[in-house]
Amino acid sequence: MNFVSRLTRCPVPFEPERGADVAGQFTDLPPEMRALVAGTAGCSPFLAGLLTREATWLRAALAETPEAALAAELARIGEVPLDALADELRRAKRRIALLTGLADLGGVWTLELVTGALTDLADHAVNLAITRLVADEIRRNKIPGAEPQDAETGAGMVALAMGKMGAGELNYSSDIDLICLFDQTRYDPSDVMEARAAFIRVTRKMAAMLSDITGEGYVFRTDLRLRPDASVTPVCISMASAELYYEAEGRTWERAAYIKARACAGDIGAGERFLQSLTPFVWRKHLDFAAIQDAHDMRLRIREHKGLHGPITLPGHNMKLGQGGIREIEFFTQTRQLIAGGRDPELRDRTTVGGLRRLAAKDWVPSAVAEELIAHYREHRDIEHRIQMVNDAQTQLLPNNPEGLARIAAMMGEGDAAKWSTRLIDRLQRVEELTGAFFAPGETATRPELSPAAAAIVEGWRGYACLRSERARGIFRRVEPELLRRLQRAANSDEALRQFDGFLRGLPAGVQLFSLFDANPQLIELIVDICTTAPALAAHLSRNAGVLDAVLGGSFFEPWPGPDGVLQDLREALSAAQDYEKKLDTARRWAKEFKFRVGVHHLRGLVDAAEAARQYADIAGAAVAALWPEVLAEFAAKHGPPPGRGAVVLGMGSLGAERLNASSDLDLIVIYDPEGVEMSEGRKPLATRPYYARLTQALITALTAQMPEGRLYEVDMRLRPSGRQGPVATSIESFRSYQMDEAWTWEHLALTRARPVAGDPGLAADVEAVRVAVLGAKGGDPKVMPDLAEMRGRIFAAKAPDGAWEAKIGPGRLQDIELLAQSFALRGGEPARRVEPQLRIGPRLGLCSKEEGERLASAYRFLWRLQAGGRLLTDKPLDMEAIGEGGQSFLLREVGVDSLEALAERLERTTSEVAVIVEAALG
Numbered sequence: 034m035n036f037v038s039r040l041t042r043c044p045v046p047f048e049p050e051r052g053a054d055v056a057g058q059f060t061d062l063p064p065e066m067r068a069l070v071a072g073t074a075g076c077s078p079f080l081a082g083l084l085t086r087e088a089t090w091l092r093a094a095l096a097e098t099p100e101a102a103l104a105a106e107l108a109r110i111g112e113v114p115l116d117a118l119a120d121e122l123r124r125a126k127r128r129i130a131l132l133t134g135l136a137d138l139g140g141v142w143t144l145e146l147v148t149g150a151l152t153d154l155a156d157h158a159v160n161l162a163i164t165r166l167v168a169d170e171i172r173r174n175k176i177p178g179a180e181p182q183d184a185e186t187g188a189g190m191v192a193l194a195m196g197k198m199g200a201g202e203l204n205y206s207s208d209i210d211l212i213c214l215f216d217q218t219r220y221d222p223s224d225v226m227e228a229r230a231a232f233i234r235v236t237r238k239m240a241a242m243l244s245d246i247t248g249e250g251y252v253f254r255t256d257l258r259l260r261p262d263a264s265v266t267p268v269c270i271s272m273a274s275a276e277l278y279y280e281a282e283g284r285t286w287e288r289a290a291y292i293k294a295r296a297c298a299g300d301i302g303a304g305e306r307f308l309q310s311l312t313p314f315v316w317r318k319h320l321d322f323a324a325i326q327d328a329h330d331m332r333l334r335i336r337e338h339k340g341l342h343g344p345i346t347l348p349g350h351n352m353k354l355g356q357g358g359i360r361e362i363e364f365f366t367q368t369r370q371l372i373a374g375g376r377d378p379e380l381r382d383r384t385t386v387g388g389l390r391r392l393a394a395k396d397w398v399p400s401a402v403a404e405e406l407i408a409h410y411r412e413h414r415d416i417e418h419r420i421q422m423v424n425d426a427q428t429q430l431l432p433n434n435p436e437g438l439a440r441i442a443a444m445m446g447e448g449d450a451a452k453w454s455t456r457l458i459d460r461l462q463r464v465e466e467l468t469g470a471f472f473a474p475g476e477t478a479t480r481p482e483l484s485p486a487a488a489a490i491v492e493g494w495r496g497y498a499c500l501r502s503e504r505a506r507g508i509f510r511r512v513e514p515e516l517l518r519r520l521q522r523a524a525n526s527d528e529a530l531r532q533f534d535g536f537l538r539g540l541p542a543g544v545q546l547f548s549l550f551d552a553n554p555q556l557i558e559l560i561v562d563i564c565t566t567a568p569a570l571a572a573h574l575s576r577n578a579g580v581l582d583a584v585l586g587g588s589f590f591e592p593w594p595g596p597d598g599v600l601q602d603l604r605e606a607l608s609a610a611q612d613y614e615k616k617l618d619t620a621r622r623w624a625k626e627f628k629f630r631v632g633v634h635h636l637r638g639l640v641d642a643a644e645a646a647r648q649y650a651d652i653a654g655a656a657v658a659a660l661w662p663e664v665l666a667e668f669a670a671k672h673g674p675p676p677g678r679g680a681v682v683l684g685m686g687s688l689g690a691e692r693l694n695a696s697s698d699l700d701l702i703v704i705y706d707p708e709g710v711e712m713s714e715g716r717k718p719l720a721t722r723p724y725y726a727r728l729t730q731a732l733i734t735a736l737t738a739q740m741p742e743g744r745l746y747e748v749d750m751r752l753r754p755s756g757r758q759g760p761v762a763t764s765i766e767s768f769r770s771y772q773m774d775e776a777w778t779w780e781h782l783a784l785t786r787a788r789p790v791a792g793d794p795g796l797a798a799d800v801e802a803v804r805v806a807v808l809g810a811k812g813g814d815p816k817v818m819p820d821l822a823e824m825r826g827r828i829f830a831a832k833a834p835d836g837a838w839e840a841k842i843g844p845g846r847l848q849d850i851e852l853l854a855q856s857f858a859l860r861g862g863e864p865a866r867r868v869e870p871q872l873r874i875g876p877r878l879g880l881c882s883k884e885e886g887e888r889l890a891s892a893y894r895f896l897w898r899l900q901a902g903g904r905l906l907t908d909k910p911l912d913m914e915a916i917g918e919g920g921q922s923f924l925l926r927e928v929g930v931d932s933l934e935a936l937a938e939r940l941e942r943t944t945s946e947v948a949v950i951v952e953a954a955l956g
Contacts, residue, residue, distance in 0.1 A: 036095045036102070037066045041140040045443040046075030055084050059092075066095065069139045076444045079425040083131040090128055099136045103129060103150055107157050115165040119242045122158050123249035129154045130205060134422055137415075138444065144411050145386070147418070151203040156194070158252050159211065160298035162239040163187050167231075167299075175231045177224035187299025189216035190232045190269065191307070192239075195259050199293035200383040204414070206421040206428070209243070209253045212260045212294075216303040217271040225271065232269040240268070254427065259290060272307045279314045289367045291315045292374075293383045312611075316375035345461050347438060347454050352417050353429035357461030357468075359417065362389075362410045365468040369397050378609070385410055402467060409464050416457070419444040480514050481521060490534050491517070499543030508547040515554060519561045528917045529565040536564050539575030549581060556581060563636065565919040569695075569907045570632050577743070580629040589630055590639070593648055599627065600655040607659055613667045617735055620660055621742035627652045632695055632905055642901040642927060643894070649693035654790045656736070656745060657682055657699070661791035664735045668728050673715020677708035680725055680762065681792030681800055682732070685752045689786035690851075690867050692897070694904040698747035699736070702787070703729040703762040706796050725762035733761075752783050765800060772807040778820035781811045785858040786866050801864075809862035821856050822955045825849070835910035837937065840900040845944030847900055849951050850893045856880075856954075868893060875954075885950045892943045895928060899940070902927040 043065075046052040052075025056067045074081035084091065094102035106125050113121040133150045136142040142150070168184035170176050179188045195210040197203050213236045220228045236257070243252040257268050261278035279287065291311060296304025345356050353359045366388040373395070374380040380395060382388040386407050393403035417429050419441050432438050435450070442453035483491060491513075500506050516533070523529035540546065550557050559581075564571045574580065594602065606623050610616040628649065635645040661682055665675065686700035687693050707721040719727065729750075736745045754763050754771040763771070772784065787804055789797035811817075834843035841847045854871035858864075861874045869890060876886040903911040906920045913921055913933060921933065930936045 035097060036099050036136075036141065037063055039098075039139075039141045040065050040069055042138075042446055043069040043072040044076045044138050044446060045448045046072045047440045047443045048075045051075055051078075051081060055081050058085065058088050061092070062095065069135060072443075073135060073138055076419075076440055077134070077422045077424075080131065080134050080422055083127055083134075087128055087131055091131060094128075094132060099132055099141060102132055103153070106132075107153065110157065110161065113161075115169060118161060118165060119245075119247070119252075120249050122161070122243070122252045123247065125158075126154065126252050127250060130425075134205070137418060144414055145201075145384075148197070148202045148204065148414070151205065151207070152194075152198055152201045155198050155203055155209050155253055156297045158243060159192050159194075159209070159239065162242050163190060163192060163235060163299045166235040166238050166242075170231045170235060175227075175234075177220060177227050179228075186302070187215075189219040189228070189300050189303060190235060191215070191296050191300045191304035192298040193304055193308070194295045194297035195290055196293055198297065199295040200385065202384065202414075204421060205418050206425055207253070208256045208427070210256045210259050211297075212275075213239075213257065213269040214272045214275055214304070214307060215269060216300060216307075217273050229267075229269070229271065233267050236269040259287075272303070272310075276307070276310055279311060283314050285371070288315050288371060289364075292367050292370055292381070292388075295383060315371075316378075316381065317371075345458060345465070347431055347458060349433045350431045350461070351429050352413055352420065352431060355461075357464035359410065359413045359429070361464055361468045362406050362413070365406070366392065373397055406464070406467060409460050412460060413464075415445065416441060481518050483517070484527075486527065487530055490530055493534070494537055497538055497540070499537060499540040499546075502544065505543040505547060508551055509543060512547055512550040512554075512557065515557055516550075516561070519557055520565075523561065523565045523919070528919070529561065532564040532571060532917065532919075533561065536560070536571040536575045539572060541576075546581070556584060559584065559633070563633070565917075566923050567632070567636055567906045567920065570629075570636070570905060573629075577625050577629075580626045584633075590634075593640070593644075593651075596651045596654060599651045600658055603655045603659040607663060613663065614740070616663050617660070617738065617745075618740050618742045620656055621740060621745050624652055624656055624745055625742070628695065635901070635905055636923065638926065642898040643692075645901060645905075646692040646694065646897070649695065649697065650688060650691040653688055653693055653697070653699055653746065654684065654691075657684070657701070657732075658791040660735050661732065664732050665728065668731050669715065671715060671717050672719050672724060672727075673713040675705070675728070676710035676713045676721045676724060678706040678796050679793040680705035680728070681789050681797045683800065684788045684790040685783055686749075686786060688790065689788040691788070692868065694901045696904050696908050698749055700749045700752050701732075702750070702753045703732070704765050704768050704796075704800050705762055706765045706799070722760070722762075722764075725764075726760055729762040752780070754780075765796070765803065768800070769803045769807075772803070773810065776807075776811075778811075778814070778817055779824050781807065781817075781859055782821070782852065782855040784808065785855045785871065788866055805862075805864050808859055808864070812860045812862040817856060817860060818955055821852060825852060825951075825955070836912065838899070838903065838911040838913065838940070840896045840903065840911075840940075843944070845892075845946070845948035845951065847893065847896045850889055850896070850947060853889070853951050853954055881950065881954055885954075888946060889950060892947045895939070895943055898927045899924065899936075 049071075052071035052073075055074035056071035059067055059070050062070070070084060074084055094105075097105070106128055110118075110121050110125045129150060133142070133147055136150075137147045164184050164187060167176070167179075167187050167190060168181065171179045171181055171184055171188065176183075176188050183189075191214055193199070193212040193214065195212060197207055198209045198211075203209070213232070215228065215232045217225050217228075240255040240257060244255045245251065257263070260266060260268070260270065261275050262282070266274075291308070292315065294308055296302075296308065351358060363385055366385050369392050370380050370382070370388055377395060380388070380391050380397070382391050389398065389403040389407055389410075392398040393400040416431075420426070420428060420431065422444065423440065432441065438454060439450040442448075442450040445453060447453040494500055495506075500509060517530075520526060520529045520533055550560075560571075560574070563574060593599075603620065603623050606619050607616045610619045631640070631645050631648045631652070634640045634648075635642070640648065669675065680703050683689070683702040683704060684699065685702055687697050688699050688701075703725065705721075705725045711721055713719050713721070713724050733748050733750070736748050738744065750761055751757060753759050753761065754768060754776070772781070776784075784804055784807060789800060828848065829843065832842050834846070839846065843849070850872075851868055853875075854868045857874040857878070857880055858866075858871040860880060861878050863871075863874055865871050865874065872886055872890050872893070875881040875889075876883040881889070899911075902924045906916045906923065909915070916924075925931060925933070925936060928936060928939070930939060
C-alpha cells in the first residue's frame with residue numbers, strides 16, 4: 034500500500050490561498066493528497082517552501098511507502114563522498130523533514146515513527162560525518178597506527194547520542210546532544226595525545242558540517258556541552274577520563290541524562306562498553322529516593338531561569354519547560370527510573386513512553402496514571418512538532434496571539450481554537466497535578482507535645498552524624514513529626530524513643546534513608562516496630578540501612594520462594610556483577626536483605642521460629658552453592674580446572690540440619706575426588722592436594738572476608754577429619770578411611786547432620802553413600818553412649834549457661850536434646866539430619882518411650898522459639914531488662930505464655946524434665 038492510499042486526515046488550512054497555490058503544483062495527485070498538501074502549506078510556511086522546492090522528489094517518493102522512501106534517501110547519502118557530504122546531508126534533511134511532516138499530519142505515522150525517522154537521519158548524518166572525517170585524518174597520517182579500514186569504526190572514536198536523540202525521540206527542530214569520546218586502549222600510551230588531537234579536529238569539523246547554515250540550510254544544530262566538565266575539557270576526550278570524572282564528580286542530572294544515552298556513530302562496540310562501565314554510576318544499587326529532591330531542585334531552577342512561574346495561560350506557554358509540560362513528564366519518568374532502576378534492570382528504558390509502561394508493570398506508578406501521562410505526553414509532543422513546523426523554529430513556545438494559536442489548533446485538526454485551547458489548559462493542569470505531588474516536598478507537620486525527658490533526647494539528635502548536612506536536616510524535619518507520633522503510640526513510648534535514639538545515633542548518614550521515609554511513610558511504621566521490639570535488628574539496620582530497599586521491592590511480604598527460588602535469585606544477582614570482587618559484595622548485600630526479610634517476618638508473626646530457621650538455612654545454603662562455582666572459576670583461571678571429579682562442600686551442624694538463627698555461623702567440610710589425577714593443568718599448575726586445600730581457603734575467604742558490604746558468614750572448619758590438625762580439604766577415600774578407622778564418636782555424631790550444599794552432584798551422592806555406610810557400621814558400637822555421656826560432661830564443664838534465660842547450653846537444653854537426637858540417628862544407622870525426624874527414631878527403636886519422645890520434641894520446639902527469638906532481639910546473652918517491654922512481648926508471644934514469671938517457670942520445668950530423660954537414656 035503506497036503513501037497516498039494510507040492518508041487518513043489533513044490539517045485545517047489556515048491560509049487557504051497559499052495552500053491552494055502550493056497544491057496547484059500537484060494536480061496530478063489524487064484529491065486526498067492535494068487536500069493534505071493544501072492544508073499543510075496553508076498552515077506551515079516552512080513546509081510550504083519544502084513542498085515547492087522538493088516537488089519532483091516528493092512525487093517519486095509518494096509512489097512508495099514512506100518507510101521505503103526514507104530508507105532510499107538514507108541509502109543515497111551513504112554513497113556521497115566527503116567533499117559533497119555537507120550539501121547532500123542538508124538536501125536529505127529537507128526531504129526527510131517534508132516526508133515526515135506529511136506522514137505526521139496525514140496520520141500515516143505514529144509519534145514514535147515520526148521521531149524515529151528524524152532520529153535515524155541524525156544517526157546516519159553523525160556516523161557519515163565521523164567516519165568520513167576520520168578517514169581523511171587517517172589518509173593524512175594524523176591518527177597513529179590507524180589503517181584505512183579503521184575509519185568504519187571511527188578508529189576508536191564514538192559519538193554518544195544523549196537526550197531525545199538517544200531515546201529516538203527527536204522533534205522537527207531539535208538540537209542533537211552528543212558526547213564524543215575515544216577508546217584510548219586502541220593506542221600506545223605515547224600515541225594517545227596525538228590521536229586525541231585528531232579526534233578533537235574530527236569533532237569540531239563534524240559539528241560544523243551539521244550545524245552551519247549554508248545556502249542549502251542546516252542539518253542539525255549540534256550541542257557538545259553535555260560532556261564531562263564542558264567548561265574546561267576539549268570537545269572529545271578519552272573514555273578513561275570520562276569514567277574518572279563520573280566516578281568522582283558525576284551529578285544527578287548527569288545520571289538522568291545517561292538513562293537515554295546511546296552509542297550512535299563511530300565505534301559502536303566501544304561506546305556500548307563505555308556505557309556498560311557507567312552502570313554503577315547511573316543505576317545505584319540502593320533505592321535512590323534522594324534523587325527526587327535533586328530533580329525537584331532542578332525543576333525549580335529551570336522555572337526560575339526561564340521565568341515560568343505563575344498560573345498557566347496559553348499565549349507564550351512553554352510546552353517543554355513550562356508547568357504541565359513535556360519536561361515534567363520526562364522528569365517524573367526518569368526520576369522514578371533512577372530510584373529503582375539500580376535494583377531492577379527491567380525499569381531501564383530510554384524512551385518516555387516505554388519507561389512509564391515499565392514503571393506501571395512493576396507497580397512503581399499506577400497503570401491509570403501511566404496511561405494518562407502517556408496520552409498527555411503524545412499530545413504535547415504533537416503540539417511541539419506543529420509549533421516547530423510553522424517556521425522550522427527551535428522553540429516550544431505557543432504563539433503569543435490568537436491567530437498563532439488558531440494556526441496550531443488547525444494543524445492539530447481542530448477548527449475551533451477556543452475549544453482546543455480550553456482542552457489544552459485542562460491537560461497542562463492535569464499533568465502539573467499528577468507530577469507536582471511527586472516532586473514537591475510535603476508540608477512540614479507540627480511536632481507533637483513531648484515530655485521534658487523526650488524533648489532532651491530529641492534535641493540531642495542535632496549532633497548525630499546522620500543529621501550533619503543541611504539537606505539531611507531539611508528532609509528529616511518533614512518526617513520527624515510522624516516518627517514521633519508513632520513512637521508515642523508504642524506500648525512504652527519512653528522506651529521506644531530510647532531505642533530509636535540508639536538507631537539514629539548509629540546511622541552514619543541520613544539523606545538516603547530520610548528520603549526513603551519521606552517518599553514511603555509506611556516504612557516509618559516498620560522502623561518504629563523494629564526499634565521498639567528488636568534492638569539488635571535496629572542496630573543492624575543503622576549499619577545497613579540499604580536493606581530497607583527490599584521492603585519496597587514488591588516481593589518482600591510474599592510467601593517464601595523456597596531453597597530453589599532463593600538460589601536462583603542469588604545466581605541472577607551474581608550474574609549482573611561485573612567482576613569477582615563485585616560478586617562477593619553482591620552476595621553480602623543479597624544475604625543481608627534476605628536475612629532482614631526473615632527477621633521482619635519473624636518479628637511480625639508471619640512465620641514462626643521453625644520456619645525462620647529453615648529460611649535462614651536456605652539463605653546460607655544458597656550463598657555457598659552460588660559462590661562455589663564463582664570461587665572455582667576464579668581459582669581455575671590461574672591454576673586450571675579441578676583435577677579429577679572435583680569437590681563437594683558439606684554443610685555440618687545447624688546448616689546440615691537446616692536450622693539456623695539470625696546470627697549463626699557455618700560449619701563446613703570440603704571433600705574431593707582426585708580420581709588418580711596428580712596435578713592440575715593451568716598457567717600455574719598445582720599438585721592435587723594443595724590445589725584443593727587452596728581452593729577451600731579461597732571459599733573460606735569468599736565467605737568471611739570483610740568487604741564494603743561487610744562479611745557474609747563466619748566459617749568453622751573444625752568438624753573436618755582430625756580437626757584443626759587435619760587438611761582443610763579431604764579426599765573421599767581418606768574421608769571414608771578416617772570415618773571407619775579413626776574417627777571419634779563425636780565425629781560420627783556430627784556426621785548425622787552432614788548435608789551436601791555445593792559441588793558435583795555425582796560426587797555428592799557418593800559422599801552421602803559413605804555417610805550412610807559409616808552410620809550403619811558405627812551405630813552399634815557399645816562406646817557410643819558412654820562417649821556421649823563423657824562428651825556431654827565436658828561441654829557442661831567448659832561452658833556454663835549464659836544467665837537465667839539460657840536456652841541452648843546446659844542440662845536439659847537445646848544442645849542436650851540435639852546430642853540425644855544425633856545418638857538416635859547414629860545408633861539406628863539412619864540418614865535423618867534434622868532434629869525432629871532424629872527424635873522420632875528413639876521411640877521407634879525402643880531407645881526411649883513414646884511419651885519421652887513427645888516430651889523431647891515439645892521441649893525442643895519451646896526452647897528453639899526462645900533461642901531463635903532471643904537471637905533476633907539481641908546478639909548478647911538474653912537479658913529481659915535490656916530488651917525492654919517490646920522485646921519481652923515478642924518473646925512471650927513466641928513461646929505462648931503471658932508473663933515472664935510463667936516463662937521462667939516453664940523454662941525451669943522443661944529443662945529439668947529433659948535432663949532426667951537424657952540422663953536416663955545415657956544409662
